[in-house]
Amino acid sequence: MAKQKKMVEAITSMDEDFAKWYTDVVKKAELTDYSGVKGCMVIRPYGYAIWENIQKDLDARFKKTGHENVYMPLLIPESLLQKEKDHVEGFAPEVAWVTQGGQEKLAERLCIRPTSEVLFCEHYQKIINSYRDLPKLYNQWCSVMRWEKTTRPFLRSSEFLWQEGHTMHETEEEARQETMQQLQTYADFYKETLAIPAVTGRKTEKEKFAGARETYTIEPMMHNGVALQGGTSHYFGDGFAKSFGITFAGRDNTLQYPHQTSWGVSTRMIGAIIMVHGDDNGLVLPPKVAPIQVVIVPIAMHKEGVLEKAREIAAKLSEVFRVKLDDSDNSPGWKFSEYEMKGVPLRLEIGPKDIEQNQCVLVRRDNREKTFVSLDSLTEEIPRLLQAVHDGLYEKALKNLEEKTYVARNYDEFLDIAANKPGFIKAMWCGDVECENKIKEDTGGVKSRCIPFEEEHLSDVCVCCGKPAKHQVYWGKQY
Numbered sequence: 001m002a003k004q005k006k007m008v009e010a011i012t013s014m015d016e017d018f019a020k021w022y023t024d025v026v027k028k029a030e031l032t033d034y035s036g037v038k039g040c041m042v043i044r045p046y047g048y049a050i051w052e053n054i055q056k057d058l059d060a061r062f063k064k065t066g067h068e069n070v071y072m073p074l075l076i077p078e079s080l081l082q083k084e085k086d087h088v089e090g091f092a093p094e095v096a097w098v099t100q101g102g103q104e105k106l107a108e109r110l111c112i113r114p115t116s117e118v119l120f121c122e123h124y125q126k127i128i129n130s131y132r133d134l135p136k137l138y139n140q141w142c143s144v145m146r147w148e149k150t151t152r153p154f155l156r157s158s159e160f161l162w163q164e165g166h167t168m169h170e171t172e173e174e175a176r177q178e179t180m181q182q183l184q185t186y187a188d189f190y191k192e193t194l195a196i197p198a199v200t201g202r203k204t205e206k207e208k209f210a211g212a213r214e215t216y217t218i219e220p221m222m223h224n225g226v227a228l229q230g231g232t233s234h235y236f237g238d239g240f241a242k243s244f245g246i247t248f249a250g251r252d253n254t255l256q257y258p259h260q261t262s263w264g265v266s267t268r269m270i271g272a273i274i275m276v277h278g279d280d281n282g283l284v285l286p287p288k289v290a291p292i293q294v295v296i297v298p299i300a301m302h303k304e305g306v307l308e309k310a311r312e313i314a315a316k317l318s319e320v321f322r323v324k325l326d327d328s329d330n331s332p333g334w335k336f337s338e339y340e341m342k343g344v345p346l347r348l349e350i351g352p353k354d355i356e357q358n359q360c361v362l363v364r365r366d367n368r369e370k371t372f373v374s375l376d377s378l379t380e381e382i383p384r385l386l387q388a389v390h391d392g393l394y395e396k397a398l399k400n401l402e403e404k405t406y407v408a409r410n411y412d413e414f415l416d417i418a419a420n421k422p423g424f425i426k427a428m429w430c431g432d433v434e435c436e437n438k439i440k441e442d443t444g445g446v447k448s449r450c451i452p453f454e455e456e457h458l459s460d461v462c463v464c465c466g467k468p469a470k471h472q473v474y475w476g477k478q479y
């Protein structure tokens, strides 16, 4: 028990220091390790298994809507990156360059992809000739590099894993539909798989993606009220197509430019899982992405028949669920806190007395509720409890989002909330970037999160300058 105590003490409480709590959880749950290059992280097996489950689920959703996976090169020639002006300006400050190959200095610098729009465009230019070649619905799973000054595991790292979808369409209408469809795919995935509610909407001009005509975003709120840009979907119009000379012969035989989209989510989602669901005992994983859904802890393992029974249950459950039987000689108490730290949704305890009564105990990670379950009905009870954990997590996160969303009708109110109540602020805005800049400066970092799809009319004037309001905006600090 001494060991168990030590483990629990090692985590900082969330309320005491949220940033430290986050770092502790990432480390103690064995998700990542630091590497020799600042901003690059080692994703350990338990962390990577979460990513694999995310990937499997999302990839199936993409394929269901007709997308195909491809792979583009890691390196981009400087001249290619320069082709779209806004895009290169947006990314230039954080690009890493390769200038030498072996002993030889390269004639042209190569950048390590920060995103792959230009590579897809170069390829599309070659393979799109006719309307019959459209749409092109490509997706890539890869890592990208953006040279970050301050880094934190999963939330902001120089190299990170992601998927980037890049599509080309015959008409603007079709491309716009794709942009919205993919945003909805992300919103569904966040809700159905990660049990995370979020606000969705359009980014302002200031916050949109470099080179995009419009950027749509999904913005979940972390437990401490801070926002995380959880995923984005961009409509590009035909701007890139024009810069790259991508044309096709239309149905009326005229030469036309295709309309483009791109959309992406990254390992940052693991950061969101930690910060939305976690508690003072560690990680709490949504069952659908948990590497272990049920951990079996035998009690009084040395007693005759206990281990055999535990193995029999593990073998049977493994056919349907991701199961781990911990038959190590650590004490049950140590195991309890270990798997709580790792966020395993359900713990199955079985000891001699349970076996006598043909039952076991199932304990939920999210609320510690215990249920005695007959060994004959485990395959029905476990899915029910996993769903209950998922629903419980979602409800709790939704309550947090709703409770920490405030309305500001004038600037004094806005500044007061920004200073004292972490969360989202709903307020009216005139549409000018000057007000966004002023708000950011006056509040130490509050930015526009998005203009929601269903705007509320909170007042007639901008919360900042008092000019007529154009939009209702969600504001908040972000990771």
Ligand SMILES: [Zn+2]
Pocket: 429, 430, 431, 432, 435, 462, 463, 464, 465, 466, 467
């Ligand atoms: Zn204003």
